[in-house]
Amino acid sequence: MQYSEKVMDHFMNPRNVGEIEKADGVGTCGNPVCGDLMTFYIKVEPRNHDPHLARIAEIRFKTFGCGAAIAVASMASEMAQGKTLSEVIAMSRDDVACQLDGLPPAKMHCSNMGVQAIQEAIKDYLTKTGRHDIASTIKGCPRAVH
Amino acid sequence: MQYSEKVMDHFMNPRNVGEIEKADGVGTCGNPVCGDLMTFYIKVEPRNHDPHLARIAEIRFKTFGCGAAIAVASMASEMAQGKTLSEVIAMSRDDVACQLDGLPPAKMHCSNMGVQAIQEAIKDYLTKTGRHDIASTIKGCPRAVH
Amino acid sequence: MKNGARQIYLDNNATTPVDPRVFETMRPYFSEIAGNPSSIHSAGQQARRAIEEARARTAALLGCRVEEIYFTSGGTESNNITIKGTALAQDKRKKIIASAIEHHAVLEPCIYLRRFGFELVKIPVDQHGTVDLDSLGRALDDNALLVSVMHANNEVGTIQPIQEISKLAHQHGALFHTDAVQTAGKIPVDVQAMGIDMLSLSGHKFYGPKGAGALFARRGIRFDPLVHGGHHERNKRAGTENVPGIAGLGKACEIAASDMAEEELRIRGLRDRLWQGIQGAITEIRLNGHPDQRLSGTLNFSVRYVEGESMLLKLDQEQICASSGSACTSGSLEPSHVLLAMGLPHDLAHGSLRFSLGRFNTEADIDRVIEVLPSIVDQLRAISPLYKK
Amino acid sequence: MKNGARQIYLDNNATTPVDPRVFETMRPYFSEIAGNPSSIHSAGQQARRAIEEARARTAALLGCRVEEIYFTSGGTESNNITIKGTALAQDKRKKIIASAIEHHAVLEPCIYLRRFGFELVKIPVDQHGTVDLDSLGRALDDNALLVSVMHANNEVGTIQPIQEISKLAHQHGALFHTDAVQTAGKIPVDVQAMGIDMLSLSGHKFYGPKGAGALFARRGIRFDPLVHGGHHERNKRAGTENVPGIAGLGKACEIAASDMAEEELRIRGLRDRLWQGIQGAITEIRLNGHPDQRLSGTLNFSVRYVEGESMLLKLDQEQICASSGSACTSGSLEPSHVLLAMGLPHDLAHGSLRFSLGRFNTEADIDRVIEVLPSIVDQLRAISPLYKK
């Protein structure tokens, strides 16, 4: 597999691995049957009661999957860390792939999954905090495993 | 082409090449259109007025053709030289191929041609000497070029 | 790359390095004895002799006649000639029977033939990857043209009961072909004793060159060429012969014939050492393939909670080359059709690892894997959401 | 063999020796960088890079995109893929048009396709071997699938007006394929400027290895694979790639691209020297092929009253390798279909000789032929019943 150096770096030394015990939101994407599974945990720092301005204070993930899946999760976690929820909701798979200096075409779905799993975690947080209105606008994971 | 050493020897140094000016018999086999042509010239030494006991006193040939054709003509001329006409009439292509330590399968027709051309020359001699009866029993060349 | 260690190559079922003796046999045919074997001059005839010598060596390995060997560009081509060639050379029988775990090089030509009115029947295998003879028996009838069952599987190494299979095929008047790409040169193959009508082999799987293979076809069997255009290989495979490749293939056959028994034992010893070491150090793994009817160099197992490609990448960082049946290694969505046919759940199929050992492996190679793999599995399990200590 | 002279190889249209630079490029891929390009580990990826580098070099030679190059086992296979692949990938157009002097590797696949309802129309050539454009125009209609005309002929070297031919083909919605096995690497080929949709080339005709070739297929053209069974070559040619062969082919392309113009001139000079020398010394000979629209390395002529194989054998005894269109050199009964199509009478076709020059020939080689050939012809004419002084 021709992975970029960035991918190999994030694969070999993934950032933000782990779980958060009392997470504000948890999101999972993928399915071991398909060979890829990612779970993200987030702690959210609220701001002015406006969920859009709230920030990701802490982020952790676990991944079962190929090199790209692990690198994508690691990179996505770094990118989301400290960002507002709106910013993260606006993130696309291409942003992650781009930050990784590209991914092989067959691996672009991993890139998607990383962003979607974090968005699932935000959705979970918004739902728990009563903001179904915003939560329902987030697409998240096509067939999320909860 | 995988020719035996014997074939190569007769090809490079063909025996009995040439023509006989006042030949007792001349026989031709083959056709330049097919890529092979042989003409044999014989001098016959009669014996007891019995053509069967007459001998080939001298034999010469000319050949247009491949290595096998030339070697076959040379070998056939050596084999016929000094033999009685009956003996030569009984010769087969396998005798010649055999004396040459074999011929590639695709070249066996050359071997045939050598024997047949000499037999044509004998036929010619017999016809000229009035022995149509024996001449007609000689198969000779399928489509002889006279 | 770490500490500049030398590469440990444990992917010999994928391809093998060319044996130096094979390379020396090939070498003169690139630039010195470079004639076209169809030419009548000495340069051509020397090349021709190299081919015919290789043919004799290949025939000797299989126990067949020299004129029953056709050289090809590899195992895939030999399989294609067999399947498309026998099918299209007749129009009586329309069914091709193959095991569910055949290589794509057998299955895909069968699938292509559908448009010409042929049917592919896949025979299931049991959990060890052994073909189910009852199913085979049921599939056979007088519409069955060809039964194609590989001698041993490339992923799990399971060796099939070829003799029984060929007997069944012949009882119904079907031809029997075996893809022996993984066995030729590694374990004995005797086309007479085993009742084989056609057989495919490939040079690069047993220390010969890539791009050279052979087809054995029993005398009298009718098949169309796949590549038309000349009198090469007795009208069955056109194109200027790959002389160095063929010479190398022949040499590989000769070496194999002489060293096979000893080599097989040595490799089996290494493989068993590897499996013991791994079993002692990693929990929740399971062997894939037949426990003993299996190629001596093949070790395939699944590691629970971890995906295959990520293990391969980490192994590669330690200069260890291996393989996996994970979908992620092939760019497809489904993991290995072989593992699935053997009944493995998807997650175990995704988590499979294959070490395939060969002529140039040493104990040190094995010990290095035993040293390195457990911590790789630990690292990946530590980040796996499926793993709970 | 005489006086142990070194071999003079003048049969470069049949095959060329591998250039030492090509061999050095190939060498590491036999035993050192011996991974399977489909493997994800470094050993595999290094091999993969070698293939992609070769693809870029091949594309550069032809002026096409890298993804339009498919590696094959040689020119014959490339021709087969083109013809059978385009025909069987559709069922609208049923006519294939080829020149009468195409290589068997084009004609035979067309003939095979008859049983699938396809028709082969052969276009005649004039006495120089140039395709008759009027006949081509008449043969073209909206049933014409493919026009296949070789860039230059292997026997006589005549170069075809490819641009005009492709234009005609396209006017009728037919695809245009050219067998460039004799020109790729020898004279410029520009698939864009020449309007070529598909093109075949072969490594061993321009100092690359035997067993490696390529197919150019313009993006978007539909064709079935010939060899099924894996994702190699973007699903168009299955089988483990012949990595050293492909690397060597790429290097041969690179060398050709840089040296072509100079080399072409040098070889032309040698060939003209040869022809002049022979014309000065042997009577009753005639040139075969186009007087100037001809490959610079090819010299084909007929020697009256003498058969070709016998000349070749005597040349071979002098360590000179050449070729002939005589039936006796092919084991068939008919002499070269190319010479007959050009209107040569049978006896002149039987008496043809081809000297094909290449990169490694020198003036000394040429002078030796001029020294030796006249006496060979004399000897054979002396024993020929057709020759009267």
Ligand SMILES: Cc1ncc(COP(=O)(O)O)c(C=O)c1O
């Ligand atoms: C014009 C032409 N086409 C095709 C071929 C076949 O190429 P290959 O020998 O690589 O199969 C040849 C040479 O044999 C040739 O001269």
Ligand SMILES: Cc1ncc(COP(=O)(O)O)c(C=O)c1O
């Ligand atoms: C069982 C089996 N069959 C066929 C093949 C294809 O052989 P090749 O790579 O020589 O085309 C392989 C290997 O790739 C194989 O393992």
